[in-house]
Amino acid sequence: MADLSIDLAGIKSPNPFWLASAPPTNTGYQVQRAFEAGWGGAVWKTLGEPVINTSSRFAAVHFNGQRVAGFNNIELITDRPLEVNLKEIYETKKRFPNHAIIASLMVEPKQEKWHEIVKRVEAVGVDGLELNFGCPHGMAERGMGAASGQQPDLVQAQTTWVKEVATTPVIVKLTPNITDITVVARHAVKGGADAISLINTINSLAGVDIHSWNTIPNVGGQGAHGGYCGPAVKPIALSMVAECARDRGVGVPISGIGGISTWQDVVEFMLMGSTGIQVCTAVMHHGFRIVEEMIDGLNNYLDDKGLASVTELIGKSVPKYSNWGDLDLNYKVVARINEDNCINCNKCHIACEDASHQCIDMLTNSDGKAILQVREEDCVGCNLCSIVCPADGAIDMVALDSGVAPMTWNQRNQVISGLNGSYSEAEVV
Amino acid sequence: MSAFEEFDQERRAIDTLLEQGYQVIRIAEDLDGARVTFTHGGPGQSPVELLLLTADARKHVTTVVFAGRKPAAPIETVI
Numbered sequence: 001m002a003d004l005s006i007d008l009a010g011i012k013s014p015n016p017f018w019l020a021s022a023p024p025t026n027t028g029y030q031v032q033r034a035f036e037a038g039w040g041g042a043v044w045k046t047l048g049e050p051v052i053n054t055s056s057r058f059a060a061v062h063f064n065g066q067r068v069a070g071f072n073n074i075e076l077i078t079d080r081p082l083e084v085n086l087k088e089i090y091e092t093k094k095r096f097p098n099h100a101i102i103a104s105l106m107v108e109p110k111q112e113k114w115h116e117i118v119k120r121v122e123a124v125g126v127d128g129l130e131l132n133f134g135c136p137h138g139m140a141e142r143g144m145g146a147a148s149g150q151q152p153d154l155v156q157a158q159t160t161w162v163k164e165v166a167t168t169p170v171i172v173k174l175t176p177n178i179t180d181i182t183v184v185a186r187h188a189v190k191g192g193a194d195a196i197s198l199i200n201t202i203n204s205l206a207g208v209d210i211h212s213w214n215t216i217p218n219v220g221g222q223g224a225h226g227g228y229c230g231p232a233v234k235p236i237a238l239s240m241v242a243e244c245a246r247d248r249g250v251g252v253p254i255s256g257i258g259g260i261s262t263w264q265d266v267v268e269f270m271l272m273g274s275t276g277i278q279v280c281t282a283v284m285h286h287g288f289r290i291v292e293e294m295i296d297g298l299n300n301y302l303d304d305k306g307l308a309s310v311t312e313l314i315g316k317s318v319p320k321y322s323n324w325g326d327l328d329l330n331y332k333v334v335a336r337i338n339e340d341n342c343i344n345c346n347k348c349h350i351a352c353e354d355a356s357h358q359c360i361d362m363l364t365n366s367d368g369k370a371i372l373q374v375r376e377e378d379c380v381g382c383n384l385c386s387i388v389c390p391a392d393g394a395i396d397m398v399a400l401d402s403g404v405a406p407m408t409w410n411q412r413n414q415v416i417s418g419l420n421g422s423y424s425e426a427e428v429v
Numbered sequence: 430m431s432a433f434e435e436f437d438q439e440r441r442a443i444d445t446l447l448e449q450g451y452q453v454i455r456i457a458e459d460l461d462g463a464r465v466t467f468t469h470g471g472p473g474q475s476p477v478e479l480l481l482l483t484a485d486a487r488k489h490v491t492t493v494v495f496a497g498r499k500p501a502a503p504i505e506t507v508i
């Protein structure tokens with residue numbers, strides 16, 4: 001059995017599975033039950049000046065029978081006084097000394113406010129701090145959360161203030177509601193962040209009720225934008241993690257968050273540079289015990305791969321994530337249909353005919369059977385047919401060895417500019 | 430004409446010139462495609478220009494220059 005323990009910027013945890021700061025980490029009762037179930041760490045529901053939440057807070061997007069493909073909330077930070085939370089953190093840490101407890105914090109962007117809260121939470125024995133610069137609603141209107149997280153200089157300044165007094169590692173939690181998340185990540189690092197975590201929720205409106213014309217959710221007929229999370233956001237989160245992981249100006253450990261619900265998701269986030277991960281929606285949907293399957297799955301995977309420690313996964317796929325301009329233009333894949341597995345639904349033909357390059361022919365074979373065949377010379381290898389195909393193994397995307405040397409877009413442009421004696425087009429990154 | 434045939438026609442035109450000893454000296458790309466200028470060292474030979482429309486032919490011609498040689502064999506796209 002592999003070693004699942006991690007050390008994220010000095011925060012030690014028996015495994016990489018942490019609960020994200022959210023309703024499942026609202027109380028000591030919940031966090032202790034989560035640790036009993038197997039979670040290795042918990043980022044406490046964000047502490048700050050207690051707020052008053054609205055009633056009717058959550059909504060979900062169900063897609064084609066899959067419940068909670070995406071989750072939306074208009075909840076704010078903790079609504080309980082700081083002292084109550086601190087007492088429960090202290091008790092929880094005492095019961096679970098080897099588990100990681102991180103205090104998520106959000107206060108007004110003022111030095112004295114940060115100093116005060118950092119000192120008070122560190123006094124009860126937290127293992128680290130997470131600065132919530134990500135909450136997209138409610139707090140942002142008061143100049144906190146995403147409002148300060150969208151201003152790189154403010155992120156840097158607030159991180160600096162925290163580091164002036166913090167004795168435990170400081171994680172800066174980033175908002176995805178920004179054009180280039182690496183800019184803020186770099187400023188967090190300039191401010192002294194020991195690690196970053198991402199992503200917080202994405203600005204969203206879950207829907208509009210077409211009968212009442214009310215927003216979903218609504219508070220007595222009025223709605224406001226919320227934060228989106230859950231499986232639907234995973235690709236967005238993963239790309240942001242990858243961008244930060246490959247940015248040399250960032251260079252600090254990453255706690256990956258966003259749409260994680262299975263051990264496979266965890267492996268993907270770690271391969272893309274996360275030292276550990278955090279989960280919210282999947283726990284809200286299925287409860288703490290999903291971690292049992294995650295632990296088993298990860299253990300078996302590591303054993304199958306012959307890896308002794310989960311840390312061996314960290315960042316292994318990062319070098320494989322580069323710029324479009326550095327991809328080989330001479331690499332070629334084509335679709336190949338396997339008649340044995342094809343159920344003749346024709347979806348691939350329709351997709352290629354209507355949305356790609358019209359190269360899947362509907363033919364009749366020598367036995368009079370209807371078959372589909374790809375004209376490989378016209379196939380551009382877009383993958384669409386294999387994406388829409390409902391039958392496992394009916395379409396393979398096959399790499400062809402063209403015998404041609406690799407050449408990227410950037411190399412191609414160098415060739416052209418070399419020939420023409422001047423640069424013709426900008427480099428593509 | 431299929432997309433492959435369009436490309437194949439343009440590729441043949443490129444390869445024929447290369448086999449005759451022409452060399453690519455300039456590639457100008459604009460909204461209409463790539464204008465590729467070929468010259469031949471031989472006496473009395475004037476430059477030849479091809480307007481390439483297909484993406485694969487534009488890729489082919491730059492691959493040839495990039496590799497610094499004529500292709501040993503045509504690009505095999507069908508197996």
Ligand SMILES: Cc1cc2nc3c(=O)[nH]c(=O)nc-3n(C[C@H](O)[C@H](O)[C@H](O)COP(=O)(O)O)c2cc1C
Pocket residue numbers: 020021022023045046071072073075076077078104132134135173199200201228229230231233257258259260278279280281282
């Ligand atoms: C109802 C709800 C409340 C949340 N509250 C907080 C919070 O107080 N502080 C915080 O940093 N993030 C908060 N989040 C964001 C989560 O910690 C996490 O970043 C986000 O949900 C993405 O992870 P997921 O896809 O696993 O849910 C909240 C999310 C939800 C759904």
Ligand code: SF4
Pocket residue numbers: 334335351352356357358359360374378379380381382383384385386
């Ligand atoms: S990969 Fe794209 S172009 Fe090729 S057959 Fe499938 S849909 Fe058509």
Ligand code: SF4
Pocket residue numbers: 337338341342343344345346347348349372385388389390391394395
């Ligand atoms: S989509 Fe798949 S199953 Fe349907 S016809 Fe095409 S190959 Fe066969």
